[in-house]
Amino acid sequence: MIPPKPPSRPDRVSLRRYAQLFRQDILSAQPARLYRAWMAEFRTPFFRSYLMNQPDLVKTVLKDRPEAFPKSDRIGEGLRPLLGNSVFLTNGETWKRQRRIIDPAFEGGRLRETFPAMWDASEAAARRVPLGETEIEAQTSHAAADVIFRTLFSIPIENELASAVFHEFRAYQRSQPILNLAAFVPLPRWMPRLFRRDTRDSAARIRALISQLVTERAAEIANGTAPDDLATKIMTTVDPETGETFSPDEMVDQVAIFFLAGHETSASALAWALYLMALYPDWQEKVAVEAQALDTCNFAVMSKLPVTRDVFRETLRLYPPVPMMVREATCPEQFRDRDIKPGSQLVLSPWHLHRHERLWDRPDDFDPGRWHTENGKACARDAYIPFSAGARVCTGAGFAMVEGPLILARLLRDVSVSTVPNRTPVPVAHLTVRAKDGIWLNLQKRQR
Template identity: 40%
Template sequence: MSFIPPFPTPHKSKSSFVLRFLRGWRSWLDVLFERSYRMKMGEIWQPGFNIYMINEPKWVRRILVEKAGEYPKHELMHRMLEPLLGSSIFTTNGAVWERQRRLVDQALEQARLKQVFPLMQDSVNDMLSRLDTQADGQPYEVDAEMTYVTADIIFRTILSEKLDGQDAHDIYDAFVEFQGHAQRAMMLMIYRLPAYFPRRASERSAQKIRTILSRLIAARYEKRAKGEDDAQDILSALMDARDPVSGDGFSYEEMVDQICMLFLAGHETSASALGWSLYLMSRCPDLQERMSAEIQSEIGERAFAFGDAKRLPMTRDVFREALRLYPPVGFFVREASETQCIRNKTVKAGSPIMISPWLIHRHRELWERPDEFDPDRFETAAGKESLKCAYMPFSNGPRVCPGAAFATQEALLILASIVRSFHIGIVDGFEPKPVGRVTIRSGNGIWLRLTRRVAPVQGVTCAAGQRDRVECGQ
């Protein structure tokens, strides 16, 4: 039987002005209506401006790729995320962004994936040890664990520090708080209402995270000043990076903003996608066995090595499908730099233009069975075509996520390691409730049951193009 994982039931028609505010206060997903998933372009009236939702692939490509410079990030995104990310490449525009991106790309190029892979593996081994203590078949909330392991990976690869349990707990709680406050501040700003109190609350939550990171960055600056810093990590590469145009590097304040951005992009988005991946896998025992068979055939019981990800197409497609159904960042907001006509609508200069991976990934005209979990879809001609024109979990164009390859390697290593060691089972009566804020998380967590695998799975390998269609239990 087919498996359609949970998502907020769209309303029959567009919400009224007031009802849209009330529904969006908790989650922007709750505002969507049936036509949202079929339309090519939508228009939402707000006080003083209209918001335009673009789903048509050719216009999405124009805005994100072909004419990206004419559609900078909207001020709303900066105002919502500035308490946590400061003026980093996630929020800046123009010459400031171009300089920052050159420096960040240079640093990430120096810290190559192969170089940081052993650090990822160490974090994953520690995660497996923690999970082993929970593999007793009892309900276990995996969202916090996925946040822990992805944050630990970022700490080790960026800062050469192992994340301790208390810091992991504090970061997880602070970001949950930040998401809620930032969402409410965003709604108030859209409605031209005072956003002082949620804004201040989001600043307090963000400061908890920035304090932890600033402490470690400041310590490294002190060691470098004394000539004692010999770490070979991303922070070191960022401190060494020099802009080929201006010749300068990041100031300390800029460095804190960029590290906070890399930390959010490198752990929160990955943690969200991994939590959803594990839930989807829990509903499909047969899929887990196929993944385990592939791992045993290609890797066996040896330690995972750099480059193994390309030997695991089943694991790759499970993660790819989780990103399609639950893209960590559910919408991007751009700004029309000049008045123009888009699909017979006059879009005034300064108008917010929203491009939503959540909607595009589930669009009724762009995907077959769009709400169904089917990692095998990417092996079909239709799936490959949709992948080209209607898939953007890491955005697209010049502002594509610079850590996309990092996140993919990390996720495949984590998922393959878990499947090789554990069976993932459902918790009777539990269903996650997707909530759209800064990222798309489950509002009631993700609860699963873990049990240890007794022996390697024996069976036929699942080569790409030779798979049976996934069949999942309800």
């Protein structure tokens, strides 16, 4: 049984048709040849873009010369109303300064400090999940949001402000298109960007709620009563080069991306992991057996979940939450005998790279055991970028690789999951890779 993936479009379509498909779903807008191509060129009247799957080219862009290939504004423009000038969208010295302040909060030792909050969120998720036929993406969104609020602000999702942010964000997800006009037309910076009113209004409400959280925490820091969580750590960290901390507005920008990146991506990965467990009951049983170790809130239990971790890694391979990343060439380049002009868009696609037919053995198969094969080990080094790579690798990658396996194991310790007839999910990409009509599973109490 092969896990579902979206259909591919014909090789040649008009720009107008491509834009229509892209707006509906970025994945099914792509031709099947991208699963075996090393590089593909796409032309518009305004610019050229190049999708690159060749590992050494991906390495050049992400690891060897990242400053020559900054993040492109084209896709990110659609997120500006919510994310402002956050670390997800910035480049150059602004980005470097932001990372100098943010990175210390996510260093290895901090994972142990945040683990009790993750544990509490996983316990709450296990208590909350309903039995019977359930749309599981809603449940994983709730669980992932709970983790963010507990680790960032030391409050559960039931907190009034936290709950308001979560529910407002659900509305934002439904109104936010993945494509902004700037993705196809190079608008000058002075020209106002056109956003849907409901998208703009929803983003403004989310930012206002986050501002309340930041203001309250700033007062607690000033009074010496702030908890030692991620928000306190970030708000009190001084940039070693400038001696500055984040301003309140800057902190709102960063909290917005922490919530988007830490909640939306984790929710996507967890939902697909649970669906894959329903498709492959033998692997589900292995995870459930490992999950019996989850009896004490101790970071050491994570070492007892190697199969669960492999399952989660394989889920990120097949269903990377962020399916594509766009960089921009700043100087003339030559890749695979193609002349790349400045301003060209370089598309790095975890979705296609992770399923590339010339790199992976059985690329469309679900096989957590592949990580212990020679092919799997080689591809893990050269063709696996669920969190990006190089200087701009996701700050929370280590955080996610604790959170995901922990919640997955904790849920499967108590419940078994099976598929629902005639409810095969179809992957689509909006903010992240989700299912077109949700992921429906049948949950039953597990006999321990």
